[in-house]
Amino acid sequence: MDLDAIRQWALAFIEAHKAWAPLIAGVLAFCESVAFLSFLVPATVILLALGPMIAAADVSFWPVVLCAAIGAALGDWISYEFGHYFKDDAKRMWPMRRYPAAVARAEAFCGRWGAGAVALGRFFGPIRAVIPLVAGVFGVRRLPFQVANIASALVWAFILIAPGAGLMTWWQG
Numbered sequence: 001m002d003l004d005a006i007r008q009w010a011l012a013f014i015e016a017h018k019a020w021a022p023l024i025a026g027v028l029a030f031c032e033s034v035a036f037l038s039f040l041v042p043a044t045v046i047l048l049a050l051g052p053m054i055a056a057a058d059v060s061f062w063p064v065v066l067c068a069a070i071g072a073a074l075g076d077w078i079s080y081e082f083g084h085y086f087k088d089d090a091k092r093m094w095p096m097r098r099y100p101a102a103v104a105r106a107e108a109f110c111g112r113w114g115a116g117a118v119a120l121g122r123f124f125g126p127i128r129a130v131i132p133l134v135a136g137v138f139g140v141r142r143l144p145f146q147v148a149n150i151a152s153a154l155v156w157a158f159i160l161i162a163p164g165a166g167l168m169t170w171w172q173g
Contacts, residue, residue: 014050015057022063025050026071029157033075035082035096038129044160051164061165068157069150076118076132076149083136090137096130106130107138115144119152123159 014021025047032043047068054064083090090096096103106127110117118140121131135145 014053014059018057018059021050021054021057021059022067025064025157025161026067029068029071029153030075031071033072033079033129033132033153035079035129035133036094037075044125047157047160048164051161051166053164054161055165061161065154065157065161068161069153072122072156073150073153075129076122076153077146079129079132080136080140080142080145080149083133084139085136087137090133096133099130102127102130103134106134110134110138110140115140115148118145118148122152122156 014024028041028043028047028050031037031041032047050064053059054061086093091103106117106121109121109127110131113120115135117131118135121127132145132149
């Protein structure tokens with residue numbers, strides 16, 4: 001099966017199940033944002049490909065973006081609460097213990113920017129899912145964390161999905 005066949009299958013699936021596109025985007029964004037799941041699910045690539053697919057299948061754009069943002073924000077929130085609950089023990093669990101350099105970069109980033117690290121970190125793939133966990137470990141207050149989390153999730157989802165959806169619309173028009 002080549003890439004074009006996979007693309008055709010995915011497009012046919014989305015066309016046949018348009019109502020599922022927002023939920024799929026939300027689940028993918030959630031998986032991308034949870035500290036442990038993000039290592040297992042290549043969701044960013046799939047979300048980037050979702051933009052042109054929803055445009056080609058004539059799926060409403062905003063529900064997909066909104067669900068992706070909600071999924072991303074929920075994933076970061078769970079990672080934050082995990083870090084807040086387990087503190088430094090979270091860094092000794094799999095897979096964090098396997099990536100000490102990424103954890104160290106996330107700690108330095110979070111130490112420098114505080115809650116702003118959550119907003120900035122969402123746009124840097126290797127540390128995206130680790131930052132909320134580290135913010136919880138460092139004890140970043142919940143309200144500033146959630147403000148940065150939700151605002152950055154909305155922007156991130158739009159940036160991931162809009163270019164593909166807009167490009168496809170432009171191409172078809």
